[in-house]
Structure formats: structure tokens, C-alpha cells
Amino acid sequence: MLLKFTVGNFKSIHEKVSVSFIGESLKQYPENLAEGPNGKKILKALAFYGPNASGKSNVVKALEFMRNFVLDSNRLYQPGQLIDIDPFRLSTLSKNAPSFFEIEFSVNSQTFRYGFEVDRESVRKEWLFFVMKTTEESYFERIEENIDLNNRFREGWNKKDFFRNNSLFLSTVAQLNGQISKGIYDWFSNLTIISDSNYLRFQNYTADLYRNKKIKGYLKRLFKTAGFDVDDFEVSEMDVSNQQLSILNDEIQRIIKLQVPNQLKVLTKHYVYDSSGLMVDAVSFDLREESSGTQKFFAIAGPIVNSLMNGFPLVIDELDARLHPILTSFLVKLFCSEENSSEGQLLFVNHLTNLMNQGILRRDQIVLVSKERRSGTRLKTLHEQGVRSDASFEKDYLSGEYGALPQTLMNQLNIFSNIEKD
Template sequence: MLLEFTVGNFLSFKEKKTFSLEAGSITEYKDNYVKDGRFKVLRSAVIYGANSSGKSNFIKALDFMVTTVRNSSKINSTDILNVKPFLLNNKTERSPSYFEILFTRYGDRFRYGFVLDNEKIHEEWLYVLDRNSKKEVLFFIRNLDGIGVADNFEEAKAFVENTRDNGLFLPLLDQLNIEVAKKIMRNFAYIFIQSGVEHEKSINMTYLVHQDESYDAIVEKFISRLNLGFKSFLIESDSDISFKKRINTIHNVFDDKGNKVGEKEFKLVDHESSGTNKVFDISGHIAFTLHLGLQLFIDELDAKLHPILTQEIIKLFNNPETNPKNAQLIFTTHDTNLLGAKLFRRDQIWFTEKDNCEASDLYSLLEFKDEDGNTVRKDRSFEKDYIMGRYGAIPYISNFQEI
């Protein structure tokens, strides 16, 4: 499970900012976290903030790290790494960017990260917190002078000289079938990052899910639970048209007295709402994530969805009965209704806000303190307080009437 992600000097994040899914020492909604060895890990988290405050950039930062790790072994020695540092400071625009991730797997906690610019890897490291010794053990550490491999990672020493300046050491070890590297690469394969606005691309996963009967049943159960106005859906066998255009929804037909007299099929893409189409598009990722216990990140989950639909999706992840494999959902939103729906603990609610130098801050409601140094009580009205600007992370709007 994902514990932490830290980013620094990337897009609008000038300083290092850490997003944590480790549950705090608070008492509310204990079903919303799961015990993973010695750790208490949250099942979901939400990120709020004004437009251009850094919400999407946080998702992009994680996406960059995941993509860089997955593709490192595929690039050539002359390829640039496409990193985007914070450009509104004359020091950071010429400095490398920082990425680190902490996750649990097989009872251990892994900490892996790197520092890079467009031409080369400046630093890279791997530490493992052993389940027995309870001490963090170094496996390798890298800087511009080279790669140092610990004696406990003897099998990796022979491949130090094979690492390109613009290539990561870890993916190379994965290609060479080194077991620890395989575990970490598998974790990166388990992270899915989706757009809640351009959700049409997600239909590919839904298509793949429907090729498996067990997954197909999960998707149908998920969609029926949301009560979208139709009783079921059918997939036409016509292979000459796209998958999306082959989806028909089944509606009941009634007489004037309200008696059911038949059924009628509608084309999903033509007759159903944009929200219903979105739900179907992302249903594959949701079902797949829940079934295998993966991590799903969605930027603007609430786009095109009624607040109640968004709440139902969140409940699927927070509920141990519908999420027995401990999947995690992290998303950005502007939907303040969720703050008043008693869905989240204080450590599950996060905010992004820009300072006077246009750099993004990232902080949770649990760690927020007001001007008097007081923390937020669990009985506060989170939605009301947020709209009133108590927690920051809202847009500053001039007086339009005067304008």
C-alpha cells in the first residue's frame, strides 16, 4: 500500500512537499484505514484547492515519477528526461527535481527515490525497513560520483557500470531479474493515474475488464449500485464499431398506469448523460483496482458527476466489505459537499495553496493550525469552514459588482 509521496522543484512545487496516507492518531472512522503490518494506512484521500493551486500538478508529479521509472530502460543515452522544474525562481529553474515514494509490500516498507534534471540522474536511493529488525536498511545510494551498493545487496554490484547517466539503476536491476527490484517495479505497475475530465481514454480498461467474466460481474454490480436510471446494459458483438458504441443500456417501458410493459435499448454514447458515460468509462479502473488492491489516482473525480454518485464511489473504497483487498483511491475535487458527508477523517482531507511567490503548498486538515495555533476538532463543520476560507486553499475573488 502507498504510504507517502514527496515531490520538490517540479511544476508549481518549489520546496519538497509530502503527501501521506499513513493514518494519524485520531479516533474517527476507523474503517477508513487498514492495518498493514505495523502501519495504519488510509484507504482514500481527497485534495482540495483553488484553480491553479497545484492539485493537478501533484497528480502530474506522481505520474512523472511512475512514467520515468517504467520507461527508464527504454530510452537511449541521448534522450532528455522531460522534467519540468519550478520556473518562477532563478535558482530552482536550473536545479534538479526531487521524487520519493514509500510503500509497503510483503510486510516490509520500501523507500525509493531519485533526483534528476533533463540530462542525468543526480541521486538515487533505496532503503528497506525490515519487518523483523525494525531498522531501515540501505540497499544502494547514488550520486554524481557513482553508485554505492551495500554488502547485503551483493547481487546488484556487478551491474553498477552498466547504468547510463540518464538511466535509473532500479529498472536496470529489474531487467536483470533482481528480486528486490522486481518487487518495487511491481508496485509502480500497480499505480493507475486517470483524468476525470478526459475520461474517454479509460474505456480501454473497461473493455479489457469485460473480457473476463468475473470482472464483468463486478462492473455490472458497481453500475447497478449507482442507480443510473437503467436496469442493465448489453454489449453488441459487432466488431466493426468501437467498444463504446457497442454499449446499450436497458430501460423499462411503462403504460399510463405505471405497469411495466416491455424494455427498450438505448445507445449509451448517444442517449445517456455525460455523467453516466463517465461512470461507465471509469468503471473498469474502479473494478480492477478494488479487485486487486491497487492504487487509483483520479484528477477531478467529481467532473460531470452528481455529488451522490461521487460519494458512492468513495464509499466503495472506505468500506472494508466492498474493499477487502485494501485498494486506495486518491483524487482531486472542487465538490465541497463531500466535506459535509461524513466520509473522511481529518487525515484524509488535503489542500493545495499557492504562496506569494506562486509556489504550491500541500497540507492536511489534521496538521492545519489556525492563527492561534489551534488544530481542527473532529466536530467542526469542515464544508462550512472551508467555504469561509478557514483552511485556506480557496480562490481569492475580487468584488465583481464593483467591477
């Protein structure tokens, strides 16, 4: 369960900003809350709104960087290799300063606060705290390559010689089978982040889930409930060696096939009916022949079902891209409903303002994203803005009352009138 994420000095984000799933004391829509650790009420969904280039996607990218660095820093970064980090560049104070990442989350009924500071050359700081109801206990704190270990984190003992200055201590201990750190590592691996540029990569993931008899039923029901005109799917393995590797020799083909997961071919099945309405046949189409909306929904359907079944956080940038507004609304309602009983969470970036006034989202679930020249990206919920529960969220937002809108100059549309001709 994701409780809070904080990032600073990353891309368009200069000063620290936080994304919090901890619900406020509001009376509206109690079904939108899940039972969290230490008696906290946790939001099942958060929506990001704001103009283009405000930094919505950069918050998602920051969470993705943290996830990938936890999972890969110990494996990918060799001694002396520079870290691929992009700090805020529009200030002399930040361009050479470390970037800050911290996350609070619950795993295996325990709550942790974990974070690190990193620049191009190394991990400057790293820390892990065990969070109780009113206090915290340090498991370890790192400054450069010096680590202060608590007795409760004994799995970190005798591991100080195994990590590098450009890798995380937590990841190193997890790779060496530390129980606590492995649980945290697995939590990050179950955090799924989807963008509009990479969603097609998840088609193979959904197709693989579809081969599981139990999950197949959930996926078919999701498609039917969402209103897609697809009667079934057929999933089969593609022979990578024959289709893509035929120009290579047998030994190279063998090595690549061991390292590359099986690619799955997906066909959509449609029934054929006669003039009296009786089903007489079925026709199959390659998924690539279907609409881009169908392809996207198939790709994200697997991660959606996985999140709802297992309580894993799911982040989708540009959720509304290629999907009908009613379908986008359906997915948000699904996460906020009592159907979501496993504590699945959805963080999504969206431009469909009609969601604001559909009685789906609470004021603490609508996050307005704006950008200021000096402080960079800023986040503030409608609740933090002091918006009343009976306000017309969409109307007031589009009128500019809340900010976080594109600043177009509608009264200066003479774009071409003063252009000098050669």
C-alpha cells in the same frame, strides 16, 4: 499499499511537500483505516481541496511523472536525450536544480523507500531502502553514475554497465529480471492515475475487464448500486484494419495491428417495457450516445474495481467533474467502507465541499492545497491545521478560516467601468 509520496522542485511545487496515507491517532471512523506494515494504520482515501492553480493537479502530475519514469526511462530515453522534466521556474535557485521524487510503499509484505533526483540532462541521485519497524537498510545509493550496492541487493551486481545517465538503475535491473526490482516495477505499473483529460482512454480497459465473467458481475453490481439506468453492456472487438487502416497497404496494417491493442466497442443495453410493465424487448445504444457522466463512470469503473479487488492505489484528478455530487460521495464511501477489505486506496482531487460534512472523511483525510509566491504549492491536512473534530469543516472552509480558497475581489465588480474606449 502507498504510504507516503514526497516531491520538490516540480512545476508549481518549489519546497518539498508530502502526501501521507499514514493515519493519525484519531478516534473517528476507524473503518477508514487499513492495517499497514509495521503496525501502521493506513488511510483508504485522501481528498485534495484548494483553489484553481494552487497545484492540486501538479501533485498528481508529479506522481505520474515518477511512475512513468520508473516504467519507461530505460526504454524510451536514448543516450544524450534530454529528460522531459519541468522544475519550478519562479526562483533563480530552482530552475537549474534537480527535481526530487520519493515514495514509501509496501509490496509483497515488504516496505521500501525509493527515490531519485533528476534534471533535464541526467539522474543526479537515486536510492532504495528496505524499511523495517524502527530502522532502514540501504539496498543501493547512486550519485550520478556511481552506485554503492548492499549485499542484500545482489541482483544489482554486474548491472552497472547496462544503465545510462538519463535512465534509472532500478528500472534497468527490473528489465534484467531482478526479483526485488521487478516487484517494485510491477507495483508502479499497478498504480493507476486518471485525469479529466485522459479518462476516456480507460473505457477500453473497463470493457476488457467486462469480458471476464467474474469481474463482469462486480462491474454490473457497481453500476446498479450507483443508480445508473443501464441494464447491461455488450462488448465486442472492432476490426481496426477495416475501420481505420484501409488506406494503408497490407504489410503496414499487419505491423500496426501487432503493436496496437484491440479496440473494443461498447454498447449499453436498455430493456423495453409495455404498458403493463412487462419487459418485452431490449434496445442497445453506443456508449458514445450516453451522457458524459455515464461515459466517465464506465471509464473509471474498471480501475475502481481493480483497486478494490487487488489493493492497488488509484488516483483520480477532478473526480467530481461530470459526476453528480451524490455519486462522487458514493465512490468515496465505497473506498472508506468495510466493503474495501483488500486495502484499495483512493487519492482524489475534488471541489465538492459538501463531502467535508457528510461524516465520511476524517480530519487527516482532507488535504488543503494552497500556493505561496515564494514557496509554491503547500499541503496541510485539517488535522495539521489543528481543526477540532466537532468543527463545521465545510462552513469554516468556505468562510476562509482554513485558507486554500480562491481570492476573488467580490467588492470590486466594476470590471468594465474604467475601460477606455478607442
